[in-house]
Amino acid sequence: MTDLLTIGRNAKQASQQLSQLSSSQKNTLLQAIAQQLKQHQDSILAANEQDMKAAKSQGLTHAMLDRLLLNHERLQGIINDIDNVIALADPIGNETENRLLANGLELKKRSIPLGVLGVIYEARPNVTVDISVLALKAGNAAILRGGRETRLTNLALLHAIECALTEQGVAKAAIQLISDPNRALVGELLRLDQYVDMIIPRGGPKLQQLCLEQATIPVITGGIGICHLYLDKHADFDKSLAVIVNAKVQRPTVCNALDTLLIHSDIDTNTMASMLAELERQQVQLKVCERVAQRLPAYAQHKATAVDFDQEWLSLVLGVKLVDDVDAAIEHISQHSSGHSEAILSDDNDTINRFVDSVQSAAVYVNASTRFTDGAEFGLGAEVAVSTQKLHARGPMGLEALTSYKWIANGNYTPRS
Amino acid sequence: MTDLLTIGRNAKQASQQLSQLSSSQKNTLLQAIAQQLKQHQDSILAANEQDMKAAKSQGLTHAMLDRLLLNHERLQGIINDIDNVIALADPIGNETENRLLANGLELKKRSIPLGVLGVIYEARPNVTVDISVLALKAGNAAILRGGRETRLTNLALLHAIECALTEQGVAKAAIQLISDPNRALVGELLRLDQYVDMIIPRGGPKLQQLCLEQATIPVITGGIGICHLYLDKHADFDKSLAVIVNAKVQRPTVCNALDTLLIHSDIDTNTMASMLAELERQQVQLKVCERVAQRLPAYAQHKATAVDFDQEWLSLVLGVKLVDDVDAAIEHISQHSSGHSEAILSDDNDTINRFVDSVQSAAVYVNASTRFTDGAEFGLGAEVAVSTQKLHARGPMGLEALTSYKWIANGNYTPRS
Known part of the structure; x- marks a missing residue:
């Protein structure tokens, strides 16, 4: 015994x-x-x-x-x-x-x-x-x-x-x-x-x-990553797509993999369509918001339900949501994030600063994949855990x-x- | 409501x-x-x-x-x-x-x-x-x-x-x-x-x-101070007495006040008697261990009970115990301390280092009063609490x-x- x-x-x-x-x-x-x-x-x-x-x-x-x-x-x-x-x-x-x-x-x-x-x-x-x-x-x-x-x-x-x-x-x-x-x-x-x-x-x-x-x-506490990536309208979309694919696809079963993609609503529908098509080519199953489904009727069968934006997927599922600006992205993150890792893809400094100042998660990325939240990547040797609470230790x-x-x-x- | x-x-x-x-x-x-x-x-x-x-x-x-x-x-x-x-x-x-x-x-x-x-x-x-x-x-x-x-x-x-x-x-x-x-x-x-x-x-x-x-x-957690002071045989006893009195008497109702005095058993009985007498002149009520009572029969009526060395007194009571060396003092502290503040009075560097290395309380004093464990005294401005746990924050x-x-x-x- x-x-x-x-x-x-x-x-x-x-x-x-x-x-x-x-x-x-x-x-x-x-x-x-x-x-x-x-x-x-x-x-x-x-x-x-x-x-x-x-x-x-x-x-x-x-x-x-x-x-x-x-x-x-x-x-x-x-x-x-x-x-x-x-x-x-x-x-x-x-x-x-x-x-x-x-x-x-x-x-x-x-x-x-x-x-x-x-x-x-x-x-x-x-x-x-x-x-x-x-x-x-x-x-x-x-x-x-x-x-x-x-x-x-x-x-x-x-x-x-x-x-x-x-x-x-x-x-x-x-x-x-x-x-x-x-x-x-x-x-x-x-x-x-x-x-x-x-x-x-x-x-x-x-x-x-x-x-x-x-x-x-x-x-x-920690290790639960409902991770977000906000794609701003001021961004290089080709390079952005590579980062998004990396964040979602490289190792979808771990906590720093991407769960929800927030897309600025000013990005034109064709660009958005081709990005989502590439994600699907990579076996990603999309769960899109009402507004994406309206603009891209092909995804009408892939609509997200109310709880889908509160999921840590740990699989190739990805929530996709349109937001009208960086503040809407910040608000969504503050309501749905587990405080683990969030990223912004943008070339506009004011937008970047607003995001970095306002998002209080353990790791905030600018033009980089959420997948970096890791003790070895951070140069800490290895990691005991990824903390998402605010006391004693945060992140890896x-x-x-x-x-x-x-x-x-x-x-x-x-x-x- | x-x-x-x-x-x-x-x-x-x-x-x-x-x-x-x-x-x-x-x-x-x-x-x-x-x-x-x-x-x-x-x-x-x-x-x-x-x-x-x-x-x-x-x-x-x-x-x-x-x-x-x-x-x-x-x-x-x-x-x-x-x-x-x-x-x-x-x-x-x-x-x-x-x-x-x-x-x-x-x-x-x-x-x-x-x-x-x-x-x-x-x-x-x-x-x-x-x-x-x-x-x-x-x-x-x-x-x-x-x-x-x-x-x-x-x-x-x-x-x-x-x-x-x-x-x-x-x-x-x-x-x-x-x-x-x-x-x-x-x-x-x-x-x-x-x-x-x-x-x-x-x-x-x-x-x-x-x-x-x-x-x-x-x-x-914190704020509970069962504080110890170890008086080594290599120490200036006059100066030591002033520190002991300060630690016990200056403000006995607070958490960094002294609770237990550990005295090296090689210190001669007359010196010990005059120190205890001075503490009594300062209204301190002593609770002494068996060995002190044997050496100073005047204190036979003031013997400590089993639980007295686990008390935060918050008053003018003081436990007094003989120990045979610094290791015995360290052992007593490790068993009875709340991890708040401990002090050694000694002029011997090896003894001091042994004490400082082995006592893992939030604050360890060398030739100083335990009363210093305080945010303002530590130059922190003021204090929210004195932590006695090991995570996030320790001491003031x-x-x-x-x-x-x-x-x-x-x-x-x-x-x-």
Whole structure:
């Protein structure tokens, strides 16, 4: 039987050891993890094949199967990302804000590990490694709860990680996996505030809400991207089309893929028609607003319903809506966005500035694809999650999001006057 | 009847106006608040007198009465603190981390307001002004829920603030007070996630736990200080005594006052006796550990019970415990501290470093009083709260803790490759 109190206590204890490792000790540990993953790659891929087989027989969606799949190339990509994290500066022990206060104290802030992370995620095996590596680099322990569909893959990945921890003399409890599928364990994890410092739910709206409702530990919500792209009338339409196609088609199953295209209503009907035709050639299924259907009767059978503009599609579906100006686009986004990623395509500076100033999502793109919202693309090495809330961390969460700090004040037997 | 949905909606709307104010508009608004508080000071102090009278007749503790009291000097102090906030740099609109990414995008982070703050606090009228001023300076709206004992004072303070908002053309809903004493409103506020971005509970353990259990909005816990001071054997005992007395006696009713004194067991009994005697001369009531009672039989009647070392006293009580070395002090702190403020008095660098490296509380003092954990003392202008959690903000929370950020990426019709 899985005993979460023991898991929590052991994680806390391991986190104390981790907080005292030097930068080079931590990097050596990460190198060892990369090496063990390479050495165990056959068993990892074999485990994933079993998970995939079971998942297919259970009729998982294409999006879920794509997330679950680990092949040689993807595993190599995951291992290569570890090198990126090794190359990053150690986020711990930095002293900033050195100040001599009016009261005579020398005050500074020193970055410290958060402690123990609790991460609950869907069936994406890359997350198991990404989070372990980032957690350890920032001196944290982690308790992982992966999707049940990826159980065997995760056990195989964890075995490799544990080999590296043991080899380097670090407590195995530094990274622990709750592999027992009993759902009640999630609720227990969310209330393990005695030992866990932060909960990161990576999954759909139901999981996020469950965590917000039940957790007594701070929760970082995110990962749900209802992403918008606004095509202004002042834009290069050929180049724009390439960006729109990229945002929608390149990897439609992930959170930074485009969900809704907002088109300035002054753009002429032929231009619009040829753009939508190209999207259809790329297998995109359009859900258009009333006004698009009026101007292009060929789409009368593809009209969007009321809820379609509140969907994170995670597939090749795309909502298309006409708006009369940038303010209408901003208003639509403020009502329908999940605060993840939005883009504007425009050559007009005033319009661009209005959009950038008014859209308060975690990532705002000017003449670029929404697909860039990603820790590696942002130069953060890898990412633990993409936060769509406003506290602590926003957008792709890298190492810094896994740290806290303490204030240190030096005096000379100084009382407060 | 108080309609929290309307309060929330109006706050959100006001926050949009506030996010667009320039630095000078915000500073002019704060000046107007200072002026209106001065103009209304008679009615404010009269309201406080009524609150004090009622509180005394209800038998509130001395600590609560002291927190509730507003006199001319304290009100002037609160108004003067507004000038400090005006003098601070605007935390909004700063662009940092300008980077040209490998993918060709120009990426930067821009600081933005959090949005709407929900603050639940005990009967401390200064909090009403401090929070309003800091919230506005950072472009945020705030919904305040003050202690019922300070209801009339808060209404008077809010009236002055509203006069300033109106005078400056800012929506009155920028700062709202839930003055209806119905307790169910707190629960409703904690679930107003559609409109409120952050909850700050300033109050005792019960309020903090209530917020953690019930809120669907991120909560910043804090303000509970079980503060320790470790007196090492290598220390100047005369100077140390002055710091200990300051930490305990200067203002015993606040969260950064000393709760437990840890004394190195090598310090000789006479020195210890004379220090404890001086504390008693200062009206401090000692609760000593078994070993102190053995060495100083005069304190046999003052022995601490099991729970006494887990108390935030908020009064002139002080726990006293012998420890055999700095590691024992660190261990005691890690088990009993609330993560607020701890201090070491020592002249030995190795001992100091061991303490500073291992104690992970929000504020760690070397040869200084714990009483310095305070936004104004830290040069933050004023403070919204003292956070004892590890996410988002730690220790005294000033303006920066009231901001979020967004990532802005500029491309040239850039798809992700």
